[in-house]
Amino acid sequence: MTPISDDILQQALQWKRQGQGVALATVIQTWGSAPRPAGAQLAVNDSGAFSGSVSGGCIEGEVVERALDIIKAGGTQLCEFGISNTRAWETGLACGGTLKIFIEFVD
Amino acid sequence: MxxxxxxxxxxxxxxxxxxxxxxxxxxxxxxxxxxxxxxxxxxxxxxxxxxxxxxxxxxxxxxxxxxxxxxxxxxxxNPPLRLIVVGAVHIAQPLCQMAAISGYAVTLIDPRTAFATDQRFPDVEIITDWPDEAIRNLKPDSRTSVVTLTHDPKLDDPALDAALRSHPFYIGALGSRKTHAARLKRLAALGHEAAALEKISGPVGLDIGSKSPAEIALSILAEMTCVLRKNKLHEEGNAGGENDGA
Incomplete structure (x- = not known):
């Protein structure tokens, strides 16, 4: 039986092969209480569908939004979420942690 | 990228x-x-x-x-964590599924081909060699867990013997305290030191009061996770496990 953790990358590649725009978000660093460790990934396609996670669900909405911008514009973005970031605070990182996320276009 | x-x-x-x-x-x-x-x-x-x-x-x-x-x-x-299950019994069915969801590549060993069928274990890699030979070939390493579920000494003992001669991060054996004590004696007679035998969790699993095969699978997976992430086999209050499979 194959473990399911490969699904995120495979999903990203499958979307790409189907001609969809794809971005990949990766947790780079965490401080304090964060539900997903560094290395955790989230794949997003141009219709906003996503696979995987970078938090316990608190900031996925915001990350998907930014990923959609990246899919349109290309390139990469390094963003920080947490208490110090007012916008992320609105998004609500209830666990009180801070994390740095790298979002990249798959080209 | x-x-x-x-x-x-x-x-x-x-x-x-x-x-x-x-x-x-x-x-x-x-x-x-x-x-x-x-x-x-x-x-x-x-x-x-x-x-x-x-x-x-x-x-x-x-x-x-x-x-x-x-x-x-x-x-x-890294390559996925591996789980080697010995015994294509009822508990193995939910255990193989739950372990795959938890990120393990699962291999099932049982020479009894009536048990080890694709129908009972869809999508699971099945090996029907004798357990010691099968485990030797699989070379358990520090990212591998071995769980014996047959409760039959002629299958479990060779599996545990081979597992103890390799370096899995977890070894668990289904069976009552009495069964386990007798098993440890037989394994000691094969030349395994007491310190090495302590690596085997028996009765297998955390004490969460499991009754059904799925609940027992859950307690085994929980204990494996505890050893993997905390490097601790016997937590306070969980010593000895509870799934005797009797």
Missing amino acids: KTDTLQQLINARQAKEPVTLITDLETGQSWISAPTDLDEDHGIYPSDLREEARRALSQDKPLIIERGQNTYFLNPF
Whole structure:
């Protein structure tokens, strides 16, 4: 039986092969209480569908939004979420942690 | 990331090869680094990152490395954790499924072909060799767990004997305290030291009052996770497990 953790990358590649725009978000660093460790990934396609996670669900909405911008514009973005970031605070990182996320276009 | 790099990463995962994905967080460029790569393969990023890429793999944790103006993120992709289940019994059915969901590549060993059928275990890799031979061939390592469920000494004993001669992070054996005590005596007679025998969790699993096969599978998976992540077999209040499978 194959473990399911490969699904995120495979999903990203499958979307790409189907001609969809794809971005990949990766947790780079965490401080304090964060539900997903560094290395955790989230794949997003141009219709906003996503696979995987970078938090316990608190900031996925915001990350998907930014990923959609990246899919349109290309390139990469390094963003920080947490208490110090007012916008992320609105998004609500209830666990009180801070994390740095790298979002990249798959080209 | 280039689609080619993504494809390369997926290929390495499918071939169960350990690789590190190196990303330059400034430029967004990324490369796949395998421990087997030769120096000349990687003129493209600082060559000392290869050593760091190996370190990320051995720690199974990403690293952030600064080199001059650049910051690199080294994300290790180790082959999946492995679970070797001996005994294609009822408990093995939920255990194989739950373990796969938890990130394990699962192999099931049972020479009794009436038990070990594709119909009972769809999508599970099944080996019908005798357990000691099968386990020797699978070479359990520090990312492998071995669980025996047959409760039949002629199958469990050779499996445990072979498991103790390799280095899995977890060994669990289904059976009552009485069964387990008798089993330990037989394994000691095969030349295993008392300290080595303590590595076997028996009765297998955390004491969460499990009754059904799925609940017992859950308690086994919970104990495996505890040993993997906390490096502790016997937690206060959980000593000895509880699933005797009687």
